[in-house]
Amino acid sequence: MDELAVKLFDIQAVKFGSFTLKSGQVSPIYFDFRLIISYPAILEKVAGLLWKKCSNNATVDLICGVPYTALPIATLISVTNRVPMLLRRKEAKEYGTKKLIEGDFRPGMNCIIVEDVVTTGTSVLETAIELRKLGIEVTHAIVLLDRRQGGKENLSKHGIELSSVFHVEEIMASLEKQSKVDHKVAEEVMNFIRGNRQPILNRNPRLHVSLEERRSSCKHPIASRLFDLMMAKKSNLCVAADLPSLDEVITLAESIGPKIVVLKIHVDILEDFSLTKIRQLKEVARAHEFLIMEDRKFADIANTVQQQFHGGVYRISEWADLITAHPLPGPEMITHMFGDSSSDSRRTCGCVLILEMSTKNALTNEDYAKEAAKWGLIASDIVTGFVGQSAPNSDFPGWIQFTPGVNSSSASGDSKGQQYCSPAKAVLERGADIIIVGRGLINSQDVVATAETYRTEGWAALTQRITNP
Template sequence: MNNEQQRIEELAVNLFNINAVKFGEFDTKSGIKTPVYFDLRVIVSYPDVMELISDLIYEFAFKEMDCVHICGVPYTALPIATLLSVRAKKSMLMRRKEAKAYGTKKMIEGHYEAGQSCLIIEDVITSGSSVLETVKDLRKEGLKADRALIILDREQGGRENLAKNDVQIKSLFTMSKLIEILVQKEKIDNTMANKVKKYLLETPAAVKIDSLEDRTLLTYEQRSELSTNTVAKRLFHIMSAKKSNLCLSIDLTSTIKILDMIEKVGEHICLLKTHADIIEDFNTDFTVSLKNLAKKFNFLILEDRKFADIGNTVALQYSKGIHKIAEWADCVTVHSLPGEGILKAINNSCDNGIGSRGVFLLAEMSSEGNLITTEYTAQTVKMASKYPNVLTGFVCQTKESFNDPRYIQLTPGVQFECSKDELGQVYNTPEKVILEKGADVVVVGRGIVTAKNPEAQAVLYKNVLWSNYLRRVSGKIE
């Protein structure tokens, strides 16, 4: 056995001993049980392990690679990247998780020039999405980012996803190799090893990521193929079939007036946004009629409930009470403020017989002076990544909020003229929200509902929004 192999085995045992790798039964981000869990963040408390990792990465691959800069994927890989930078006397760059709301608003910190090469350091890859986010921001700055050094490859699609985006990786361990070493060192038995191998074979834990291309340049048809949420798939298909990305916000208080308005404009919308709690004569017959009209005109129903309570309360608000939202709404809006328990509640409700439903997470708001920050938006998007099957998209105002093509950007606050009402609602034009702000579905309310001829106005909005969408995906934006 050569010295390098001995040190690799030493590292495997050390990672086990400090609980950086654990075996048992754990919940993954998607809610699936896994027999193995990695938390390499703990290595910062063990200088000897940190030194061993950096030494092995340096000897194993780094010293043979020609690069100008090093960039660690935030946050776990940053200390390893720092040690490598000092040892190799190479410049280090830092990628922010989110841009500052002031100053230069840069995502990449450090001194660099376009065309220079940057080697990426990461701790663990599953789908490779975190590495790809870093690659995207480095390439935006004109840097060459096509190689990455990884501590552990979970062998769940990350290597392949990265290769599709012209990123080649080298890893100290694969999951298979780590398991083999730990069995040999009698840290785990063959039963546990086989359980992990079976999990890897049977669990599609990694998301397929085919391209770093701007999601707004992909067609709705292309994105429907990538979607993991049934409601998002249906909505993409409806938009394509009806040539409409118009959502009507129908803030009327009478069931008769609501149904009458839908008869006039239902043919031209892809989504109907309701506020059930403002309807004065809400009843079961109304929701039956509402669902029939949705089927007749081929649109989905979004109840803009903006859930914002603890999980148990939200589960009751969603499925019980007078409104029984889960029985008639295809999707709902949800605040991320209470944490991921709110998504678990709706996900569990769907698993308990309600069927396929979707969630639009509120990542940004269109009202003047709202308290949502860029960091809050980034954390909302990060939280949502744990629930790809229930997440339909995000309510947001800027395309920079997220770039995952599986999800739909729902943007409210749209009228033909930029304006602001007396209560602080800020309006943008259809052209601006589609071409500049990245909207996929555009919400129009009073611009249609209060018009003298709502149908004619709906047709006008539909045509303008769709033509700008076609301009966007064609790339012909001047």
């Protein structure tokens, strides 16, 4: 290890002086491991040492390098050890596949992330988030150098074990031992490292704020009501009642109503719809205290969706507490659909924006979700939350995240492109406040017992996320 440390110093991959880091801090040491690619023998040595750090090479399905320095290292590991590699882009291209993750994989495969330097762990976490969106398991990352400034601890909170070839203390000890730096420089570096251990800046405070505090930030009465129900019932369970008969939906609601906070339906698949029956469902919702979400996924011009919402045979605005909408047509669709500020529907029904879907190869990419979240915040007096597979970078704690595709079965998805995740993964890794469970419950032998299991698991995960940030 002393030999490798000296070689890295000799090629100036380890520099001493005064360097401004990405965080804005001025550091007395800088690691420029991009230079390694010009020295094949060193690159080979680094790749070999990193591969040895894998906890169990036999169970590695995939590896993925954090762009960009780690990409050639990951490539060499892939070729040498015959382990398939995925490529993560920093941003999706505007042409071709437009994907952030390239490669051949299946949901449920596990992937080890490769990085050159870890400080707080943000870059590794960002890569893990993109992989997890696709159903890929990420529990381990390997890094050439851990600066020991909080990265290992931060990643552990997100279920990622970090293994490193070097700690910064070890590199400094080797260089001082080989007379490459004097004791004064080594001490200056170590004082800087010890004085600048830091957690990842919380990119989404919403995830760790108490429900009581978040409720006080709500700008829509339905969002406030939902927080009240969650706290009172100790539940964050939404059941997707995708059944063909409204009579069946009512029967299901009567049995599982005490366990849930939201019942999601698709009114246009109901073969026996009538306003009389929908009012019966509304009475069940009042009795058992849950909200009704009509998963209509509005996505048309404002004039059309206004008629779809208020008129037609369904008259959705008269009974739905929540509706879903695609942000694709733009913010005018939402504002005009609900009417002006005096409209009753603005207060009695909240809009849930669909930022991401749980289906494979969905076109709702990261850039789309970010832009949609921006105008959703502008219309926060109407928008109560969003459907997503990850938490958008928003500081607004009053938004509620609904995550679909929650299923405790061992299957990673169905034959139609749906991708599953467990309640714990949805809440702890993907940022869900409300877990949406469909076939995993309605097809079970005992829907009440299954609902209680999902309620317990979902609530436990949410409590853990809030109390152990």
